[in-house]
Amino acid sequence: MASFRERLHEIVFEADTPAGKAFDVVLLFAIVLSILVVMLESVASINAAYGKEFGIAEWFFTIIFTLEYVIRVAIIKRPLKYIVSFYGLVDLLSVLPTYIGLFVSGAESLLILRSLRLLRVFRVMKLTRYLSEANVLGKALVSSRRKIMVFLLAVVMVTIIMGTLMFMIEGGVPDSGFTSIPRSIYWAIVTLTTVGYGDISPITTVGQIVASIIMILGYAIIAVPTGIVTAELAKPPVIANTQNCSYCGEEDHLDNAKYCHSCGEGFK
Amino acid sequence: MASFRERLHEIVFEADTPAGKAFDVVLLFAIVLSILVVMLESVASINAAYGKEFGIAEWFFTIIFTLEYVIRVAIIKRPLKYIVSFYGLVDLLSVLPTYIGLFVSGAESLLILRSLRLLRVFRVMKLTRYLSEANVLGKALVSSRRKIMVFLLAVVMVTIIMGTLMFMIEGGVPDSGFTSIPRSIYWAIVTLTTVGYGDISPITTVGQIVASIIMILGYAIIAVPTGIVTAELAKPPVIANTQNCSYCGEEDHLDNAKYCHSCGEGFK
């Protein structure tokens, strides 16, 4: 029979039993509600009407999440490991801003960090399968990190040079948005990523020609990250042949190998 | 010899016979025309001139489509299965709004749901081949649904946090568009998806630097769905031929193979 502490551990930390799942679902609703409160509080007209209610709700959720945090620290066997873990830090960050807000005004907006707690949704739904999908995406990003860094450095240099070029062309023109090199680099980034706000755009003919070249060539450049991620995701899984040579221990044999390619030992 | 009901079934539900195909083509034209009427009716200047004619046309198409729906229900063997099927519901939804419009004004716009009936175009043209293509696309989307959901949750969290960050940076600046957290999140979504309307855009230097980082990093994030779909579509089709040679045991035969390509043994 489970002790009270073990029972509490099951409810708070696990999601396989009905009680544990119910706890996580209630928690998710509380998180979503508290995020909505922070959002609506920032809308001036709504805050004017319901400011007091929002303040109460904020403290209500903060006290609930603080209690939950204290319980988690109290019942887990190795509290320090939880506290410095990713989930532990997120749980702490989702209550701290309210307390800080007592001394520093404006800190309440940091409560939005609570949205990171939404990651718990994977625990409530078919946990492991979704996490493994996240793993696949994460691994694809990690194993192409060097290609991505090379690409990012290339983008930074292209935008610096192109931005300066446009500043030299359009800088002196009246009503031009290219008033300084940093602003022109900002424009180059907005253009290269095809976001294109239009708050700054070339007005001289030469500027429009250079901008057209940046857009077309830039499109080819920007196709690269898609290519990197796709190629990584499309990679065939590593050949699963787990045969080790019994003589020399060599691995990575072809699937149809009958003899070790390293020492010539025959496979049984 | 076919009974009248069987003949009607052939015309209304099938597209292989000349009569059945002609029925579907006429129906498609009626659908396109009725969609055009709904669209043009919404243009104030055109509606002022032809409002009466549009009203007549709307009722004309509604009555035709109602008749067609009644006939379909009447002649099919299992009416209930048709009524609750996707096509049955679409057929119903494409006439209901006119009747509802008698009591609730504004409901006529819902007639646009008729455009879903355009799916019938696949029946008129080389039916099966196009549907199988749609199947390939659909399967690719379905089998990557978990990756897509993980990705969407990541996007939601990134936009919430980035939007709030921008609200904290630009919120207090006069003439800034970042007047509340929800509006800032809307900006973050517009930016991350590279739509970039420009109705809201950062004006402070710090805001533009943060926005640049969001755009470049965001571009890497947004490359992910393309990668997911592409990798899924690029997957080699599973070889469906499971034939083993009964003589030498060789596998991987072509689908239309009648003899083993390795030993020449004939297949039954």
Place this chain on the structure above:
Amino acid sequence: MASFRERLHEIVFEADTPAGKAFDVVLLFAIVLSILVVMLESVASINAAYGKEFGIAEWFFTIIFTLEYVIRVAIIKRPLKYIVSFYGLVDLLSVLPTYIGLFVSGAESLLILRSLRLLRVFRVMKLTRYLSEANVLGKALVSSRRKIMVFLLAVVMVTIIMGTLMFMIEGGVPDSGFTSIPRSIYWAIVTLTTVGYGDISPITTVGQIVASIIMILGYAIIAVPTGIVTAELAKPPVIANTQNCSYCGEEDHLDNAKYCHSCGEGFK
């Protein structure tokens, strides 16, 4: 020894001999120049200053190209085949507008169709290799045409329904750009393709929420064409085994086949 007509044919139609190549290079320069004239003529300030010179240049190029066209028709063996070929039609279309312009004003802008003649650039440079690259791209587009058509129909239906939805939400709001269903559909296309001009953008909170959903979901939808084209381009080339069965003539044998999979005949 080549007759005059054969020599002319070599110069005008081929690009392998020095004379033929020189002819094509001069022709390309003339085409580029004549396109520039048409473009600059459309700029009001430049046309005011050089209108007369542009008119002369236009007739100069038209007469040269007409002469070239007449020569081509005269010296080729099967003139009709050339006239109805793609290049023949383009060559004709690149002179007709000037003559039509004598009777119908404004037709001169059609001279821009001359830009299609730039395709000749492939003949001057390493001809065959570039054309085969164009072939690869063309084939990838052709062989995925059904997937693309299914996708386009899906996009049309999504934009019609989403545009109407936005019209119902934002239509009645003052200062809203969603003044009619066709305009709202135009907005939906601008948004789905991530172009995002910003000439129309949602201003109500509900409208911005729906627009956000369209953008994020739309991004997943729009990832599809990239996926289709990439998957097509990434397809391994068809196995090059050119073995034909000497008994039954069957093709497409596996690379390591020792017996015909269709009739069982042994390969030598």
Place this chain on the structure above:
Amino acid sequence: MASFRERLHEIVFEADTPAGKAFDVVLLFAIVLSILVVMLESVASINAAYGKEFGIAEWFFTIIFTLEYVIRVAIIKRPLKYIVSFYGLVDLLSVLPTYIGLFVSGAESLLILRSLRLLRVFRVMKLTRYLSEANVLGKALVSSRRKIMVFLLAVVMVTIIMGTLMFMIEGGVPDSGFTSIPRSIYWAIVTLTTVGYGDISPITTVGQIVASIIMILGYAIIAVPTGIVTAELAKPPVIANTQNCSYCGEEDHLDNAKYCHSCGEGFK
């Protein structure tokens, strides 16, 4: 024991020894600082306050980089080869503008070319691995250069023809941004690349319909460069081992194979 010249060579040209690495790190900081100075100098308000300090900093960095360049030329064995190499030219270009600025005002902006020196960052970090990643990206771009050129020519022709078409449709309309063919072509490029500034956008219904078609079809066209790069990156590396077993003739051995995996015969 290393001579003074050899020691200097090690520090200036290599990054493996502590001294060489320290030199490169200091150099990188100097490059980043000098780029920041050039950028901030272009901001009118900041330049008004710190113009004198910026001038001093600019000359300080220029003299340092000039000294470095002179040392590099002096100690390397084949100075001419370094001077005409890519890095040599970049090193020269990063000091020249300041000297030119003595005679031609405005040339200082060219100092931004110093940002190309940031490429040295790869030498400081795990050198070879990153360079090989850059190589993979570079090779993918080089080996698809013909596909990309075919694609660019197609884009140029599409934008010329579409731009002219829109000029013919919207050109005469008051308040339209399509005032000339070049400007309309600029619009077509902005639209096709999905940048979409919104500084020019169609206002007539016909113009919006044509623009919609350009956007949707254009999206399919623009999917091509992504496809090209991805397909190139996703290509399996060519198996470099051309070894055939001298006993059984089996091919496709792993690169490091010493014995045939099929019959066990040893390779010489």
